[in-house]
Amino acid sequence: MTTELSSVRHRFEHVTRLTAAAFLLSSIAFPAAAQTVRAVMHSDLRVTDPVITTAHITRNHAYMIYDTLLGMNEKFEPQPQMASWKASDDGLTYTFTLRDGLKFHDGAPVTGEDVVASLKRWAVRDSTGQKLMDNAADLKATDPRTVVLTLKKPYAYTIETLAKPSAVPAFIMPKRVAETPADKALTDYTGSGPFKLSVPDFQPGVRAVYLKNTDYVPRSEPSSWTAGGKVVKVDRVEWITMPDAQTAMNALMSGEIDYIEQPPIDLIPILAANDEIVIQNISPLGYQTIGRMNFLHPPFDNVKIRQAALLAMNQKDVLDALIGNPEYYKTCPAIFGCGTPLQSDAGAKSLVSGGNPEAAKKLLQEAGYDGKPIVIMQPTDVNTLKAQPIVAAQLLRKAGFNVDLQAMDWQTLVTRRASQKPPAEGGWNMFFTNWIVPEIFNPLVNPMLNGRGTKGAWFGWPDDPKMEQMRDAYASAKSTDEQKKIADEIQAYAMETVNYIPLGQYVTPIARRKELAGVLNAPVPFFWNVEKKKGK
Amino acid sequence: MFAYLLRRILSAIPVMGIVAVFVFLLLRLTPGDPAAIIAGDHATPEQLERIRTTLGLNQPIWLQFVTWVGRLLQGDLGTSLISQIPVTELIGRRLEPTLSLALMTITVSVLIAVPLGVAAAWRHRTWVDRFVMAFSVFGFSVPVFVVGYILIQVFAIQLKWVPVQGYRSITEGFGPFFDRAILPTFTLASIYMALIARMTRASMLEVLGEDYVRTARAKGLNERTVLFGHALRNAAVPVITVIGTGFALLISGVVVTESVFNIPGLGRLSVDAVLARDYPVIQGMILLTSALYIAINLMIDIAYTLLDPRIRY
Numbered sequence: 001m002t003t004e005l006s007s008v009r010h011r012f013e014h015v016t017r018l019t020a021a022a023f024l025l026s027s028i029a030f031p032a033a034a035q036t037v038r039a040v041m042h043s044d045l046r047v048t049d050p051v052i053t054t055a056h057i058t059r060n061h062a063y064m065i066y067d068t069l070l071g072m073n074e075k076f077e078p079q080p081q082m083a084s085w086k087a088s089d090d091g092l093t094y095t096f097t098l099r100d101g102l103k104f105h106d107g108a109p110v111t112g113e114d115v116v117a118s119l120k121r122w123a124v125r126d127s128t129g130q131k132l133m134d135n136a137a138d139l140k141a142t143d144p145r146t147v148v149l150t151l152k153k154p155y156a157y158t159i160e161t162l163a164k165p166s167a168v169p170a171f172i173m174p175k176r177v178a179e180t181p182a183d184k185a186l187t188d189y190t191g192s193g194p195f196k197l198s199v200p201d202f203q204p205g206v207r208a209v210y211l212k213n214t215d216y217v218p219r220s221e222p223s224s225w226t227a228g229g230k231v232v233k234v235d236r237v238e239w240i241t242m243p244d245a246q247t248a249m250n251a252l253m254s255g256e257i258d259y260i261e262q263p264p265i266d267l268i269p270i271l272a273a274n275d276e277i278v279i280q281n282i283s284p285l286g287y288q289t290i291g292r293m294n295f296l297h298p299p300f301d302n303v304k305i306r307q308a309a310l311l312a313m314n315q316k317d318v319l320d321a322l323i324g325n326p327e328y329y330k331t332c333p334a335i336f337g338c339g340t341p342l343q344s345d346a347g348a349k350s351l352v353s354g355g356n357p358e359a360a361k362k363l364l365q366e367a368g369y370d371g372k373p374i375v376i377m378q379p380t381d382v383n384t385l386k387a388q389p390i391v392a393a394q395l396l397r398k399a400g401f402n403v404d405l406q407a408m409d410w411q412t413l414v415t416r417r418a419s420q421k422p423p424a425e426g427g428w429n430m431f432f433t434n435w436i437v438p439e440i441f442n443p444l445v446n447p448m449l450n451g452r453g454t455k456g457a458w459f460g461w462p463d464d465p466k467m468e469q470m471r472d473a474y475a476s477a478k479s480t481d482e483q484k485k486i487a488d489e490i491q492a493y494a495m496e497t498v499n500y501i502p503l504g505q506y507v508t509p510i511a512r513r514k515e516l517a518g519v520l521n522a523p524v525p526f527f528w529n530v531e532k533k534k535g536k
Numbered sequence: 537m538f539a540y541l542l543r544r545i546l547s548a549i550p551v552m553g554i555v556a557v558f559v560f561l562l563l564r565l566t567p568g569d570p571a572a573i574i575a576g577d578h579a580t581p582e583q584l585e586r587i588r589t590t591l592g593l594n595q596p597i598w599l600q601f602v603t604w605v606g607r608l609l610q611g612d613l614g615t616s617l618i619s620q621i622p623v624t625e626l627i628g629r630r631l632e633p634t635l636s637l638a639l640m641t642i643t644v645s646v647l648i649a650v651p652l653g654v655a656a657a658w659r660h661r662t663w664v665d666r667f668v669m670a671f672s673v674f675g676f677s678v679p680v681f682v683v684g685y686i687l688i689q690v691f692a693i694q695l696k697w698v699p700v701q702g703y704r705s706i707t708e709g710f711g712p713f714f715d716r717a718i719l720p721t722f723t724l725a726s727i728y729m730a731l732i733a734r735m736t737r738a739s740m741l742e743v744l745g746e747d748y749v750r751t752a753r754a755k756g757l758n759e760r761t762v763l764f765g766h767a768l769r770n771a772a773v774p775v776i777t778v779i780g781t782g783f784a785l786l787i788s789g790v791v792v793t794e795s796v797f798n799i800p801g802l803g804r805l806s807v808d809a810v811l812a813r814d815y816p817v818i819q820g821m822i823l824l825t826s827a828l829y830i831a832i833n834l835m836i837d838i839a840y841t842l843l844d845p846r847i848r849y
Contacts, residue, residue: 046619046812047574052587054576125583167578183586185574185620203629204619205808206800242701243804244795250688250700251798381811408567411813415569418584433577447578456580 034235035532037516039259040248041525042508044241046204048197049186051125054167056436060524063226064210064237065105066171066191069096069115070163071227074522076341076441078163079227081219082110082172082192083147091154096147101217104174104192112141117178119162119170124182126168128161128444131475156483157444157475165226165524166439194218194230194528195237210237210527223529225522233518233531252277252511258532260511261525264383265323271511278516279509283523285339285437286507287384288332289322291392292448292500293430295462297422299374300429304367306498309430311363312399313392314355315504321387322506329506335491336446337437338505341480342487347495348502360399373404375423377431382410388432388503417459431459437505438523442483443474443490448500462499537841540849541834548830555826559819560604564597568813570617591617604819613823614816616809623820626805633703634801636713637793638786640721642779645728650775652729653736654763657744668733675730684723684796691719701798720797724790728782735778739771746770772843780836788825 043057050062071081083096102110116139123129133139135158138150151158162170177188189197194216201209218229240257242248245264251257253274263271271277293300293309300306315331323329332338333348350356374396378389393403404423408416413431421427440446449471450457451464470490477483494500512519515533520526571587572579579587588594592603607614613623656668692700698719704712743749744767752762791803802821809817840847 044808046808048619053574054578058576127578127580167576181590183583183590187620203800204616204621204626205805206629240702240798241800242798244798246685247688247701247796247798250693251702254693254696254700256699256701409811411569411573411811412567414572415567415813418569418572418579418581420581435577455582458578458580 035233036236036238037234037259037527037530037532038238038240038257039261039525039527040242040251040257041239042262044205045202045208045239047185048189050171051122051168051182052185056167056524059166059169061197061208061239062169062171062191063193063524063526064195065189065193065197066173067102067193067230068163068169068171068226069119070159070170071225072160072163072165072438073224073227076438077227078159079221079224081163081227083115085159087159091156092151094149094151094158096149098145098147099219102192103215105190105196105213105215106174107215108174109144110172110192111144111175112147113144114175114178115147115172116141117175118172121178121180121182122168122170126170127447127450128157128164129168129170131444132158132161155475156477160442161444163226164438164445165522166436169226192216194232198236201238206241208239210239211235218528223520223526226524230526230528232528234527237527237530249511252513255513258513258516259519262508263511265325265328265508268325268509268511276514278512278514280512280519280521281507281509282519282521282525283436283507284521285337285523286505287434287436288337288440288505289318289384289388289432289434289503290448290500291388291430291432291503292458292460293498294423294428294460296420296454296460297427297429299367299369299372302367303497304363305369307496308360308363308367308369308399309396309401310495310498310501311350311356311360312395312401313351313501313503314395315351315502316354317395318388318391319504319506321391322384328509329504332502332505335449335494335500335502336441336443336487340437340441342442342484342491344488344491346488346492348491351502352504355395357395357399364400369400371402373402373423374429375404375406375427377413377416377428378405378407379410379413380407384434384508385410385432389430392430392432420454420461432503436523443471443487449490449494460500462497464497464499467493467497467499537849541838544834544837548827551830552823552826556605556608556819556823557601559822560601561597563813563815563818564600566813569593570813570815573812574618604816608823613820616814616817618812618814623816626817627802627820627824630800630802630805632705633794633799634787634790634803636706636717637720637724637790637799637801638783640717641724641728641786642783644721644725645732645782646779648725649729649732650736650768653733653775654740654768656733656737657740658759658763660741660744665737668737672730672734675726675733678726679792680723680727680790681792681796683726684719684793687719687723688796701796703797703799716797720793720799723796724786724793728786731778731782732775735775736768736771739774740767743767743771769843773840773847776839776843777836780832780839784825784829784832787828 041057045057045061047053047058050058067082069083071079073079082102083098086095123133135151135155137152141147174190177186177190180186194213195210196213198209198211212232212235218231221228223229248260249267252260268279272279293306295301319329331352333345333352334343336342376389376393379385393405396403416428417431419427423429443449447458449467451462451467453463454461474483474486477486517533518529518531520529571584575584575587615622616626652668656665659665688700691697698715702716704716706713749767752766791807794801794803806821
């Protein structure tokens with residue numbers, strides 16, 4: 001019996017030792033599994049240069065691999081990011097000081113020369129950057145960590161311009177990269193951001209892979225939009241292109257992916273019913289959907305006819321067709337978006353109260369509309385832009401317009417909208433698009449308000465010196481109250497001249513696996529702060 | 537035979553030339569501007585113009601054509617206007633998933649459909665025949681995406697035997713490759729099995745009434761030898777044609793299946809290129825497809841001579 005017991009004990013000890021050795025070996029041979037987040041974004045990444053394009057997917061990619069000089073928090077307040085700043089009392093000199101520990105992915109330190117070259121390239125492309133440079137007398141690096149911007153006259157919007165989160169933020173890249181002409185796409189992906197692009201894994205139309213930049217030193221403040229600490233908690237982020245929404249949904253439910261940036265609204269109830277999936281509205285401000293008319297050709301060269309079109313419109317009808325579920329949309333009369341500091345309802349009441357087709361009809365008669373068909377372009381291949389033209393066409397017909405609704409693919413539309421010819425010769429009268437609210441939230445970033453005519457204005461090309469004066473006044477305003485007052489006047493004037501028709505706001509929540517934690521609320525989908533509770 | 541092959545290969549050159557000119561002109565006449573896609577929503581007319589100039593889209597069409605042909609003769613298909621990656625590299629990366637899927641689909645289809653077709657002809661007007669015909673009608677009639685979603689629902693979501701989507705190269709191991717390839721293979725094979733089974737049945741029915749089949753049976757050969765050794769070999773010519781053209785079709789575009797199973801193949805590359813008006817990629821893809829059709833047709837013709845010694849070139 002004793003022998004048996006001794007033998008059992010001996011075996012037990014042997015097994016325990018073996019188990020301990022095996023555990024030790026396994027911990028050496030198999031380090032903790034690298035955390036990978038697999039995400040399906042709203043589009044595939046093909047253009048990688050955030051200066052040459054304003055595509056959101058390229059901007060999102062740029063936030064992964066580049067950093068910005070300044071950031072903007074959720075209160076629309078500029079904050080230091082790569083640099084802090086100091087303005088002189090006369091408002092003519094801005095001094096930026098780069099913080100410690102900034103390094104590009106190739107190991108080189110970020111210097112003032114890199115910042116100057118990056119800002120110059122960005123300002124060629126970005127309209128607010130151009131405006132800033134129009135006001136600049138000099139931009140130079142005075143030492144490796146200091147950049148000085150000298151203005152010809154005070155420009156109150158200087159810091160906001162450098163801090164804006166979209167559509168073309170001022171990303172900082174190495175000088176050798178930033179010296180590429182602004183109309184030639186970059187092929188060097190060196191940045192100083194919290195992630196690095198894994199070039200061998202990058203396949204346009206298939207996937208983009210980002211690796212944690214272990215040299216990145218985040219700021220110590222909590223993260224808020226593009227400001228604060230960008231703390232990366234995973235080793236790898238994969239953006240996988242999945243053209244089929246149903247497939248992406250199945251992959252999310254089976255755990256093959258962790259995140260869908262924009263699941264179709266009609267699939268959300270299925271995802272929400274799954275205990276493993278969380279629906280998160282990361283950007284409560286969401287998108288503004290708009291209609292734009294062509295100011296160059298009849299009938300919309302006539303302000304009264306544009307006013308009639310505005311009266312004919314009804315936001316709720318458009319949003320019902322576009323989104324359907326009122327949980328994800330709201331009517332909003334403000335051209336700078338609802339939920340923003342400059343929100344105003346001046347001049348847009350009919351839009352949110354069901355429209356006024358009778359008044360539209362009357363105004364149309366007074367304006368002498370001759371029944372010439374208006375060409376509305378309808379993209380058939382973009383889910384978030386299909387419905388607006390159809391509903392608008394019906395509302396305009398009800399008000400007495402003769403509408404020629406022309407279906408086409410989005411690419412044909414973006415080509416055709418650049419044509420300034422009359423509609424009968426390949427031009428157009430009206431089209432629709434969507435903006436994220438931080439792209440339209442004030443008179444300077446809002447592209448539709450640009451009144452520089454056929455050379456410099458956005459599609460539709462209003463030639464409106466008064467609007468330009470008002471935008472300049474906004475840029476030079478000395479206080480927030482004064483800015484708000486001018487913005488209200490701009491809203492009223494934009495509605496009176498029907499610069500464009502805001503058709504309401506909608507949100508597109510993300511869908512994620514429950515184990516994916518720390519997804520930040522922001523108008524851009526960020527992957528810092530994200531972690532997986534279980535290694536996969 | 538060698539002279540015939542040489543003649544066929546040489547005759548492919550003018551065909552490819554005509555295809556090249558036709559495709560180039562057709563694309564330039566189609567509305568669309570790659571510069572607008574690149575620039576995005578904020579572009580002003582001046583910015584669009586600058587991008588067009590940088591991409592060479594403002595040059596006269598004849599000059600663009602000459603430049604393209606000049607490069608083509610040196611084996612350079614150009615660079616994608618959108619991603620700035622060489623077209624040969626883009627196509628090269630997408631070739632493996634498409635070829636793997638096409639080969640697996642054709643193999644599975646032939647292995648299942650040919651015996652089914654033979655059985656249906658052999659047991660003409662019995663329940664076997666009716667079953668095979670019903671199976672064929674089903675395969676033809678149900679769209680591939682429906683078959684795909686049903687297979688995903690059953691085998692990936694309910695039973696969890698295989699992943700929902702994706703592709704792994706066979707170089708990463710046969711298991712991961714097979715797991716992801718099996719559902720798209722059977723999805724696509726549903727059509728090709730139907731097609732090949734019907735074609736085999738029809739050809740076999742014709743052949744089974746021939747004198748030499750009756751003779752083979754009369755001299756006491758077993759039914760298997762009669763069917764597969766004598767009848768099927770003679771019935772194979774149209775079946776081979778269907779298999780060959782089916783293979784070419786599988787390579788040149790199975791966009792829906794590639795989308796449903798998220799396979800990064802040539803079909804998706806072509807569609808993305810068309811939507812973005814990425815001219816060099818579209819031109820490269822169409823040239824590749826034309827060359828493929830010419831090569832496959834040539835192989836089919838050679839296969840005829842192996843199966844039917846009466847055919848001589």
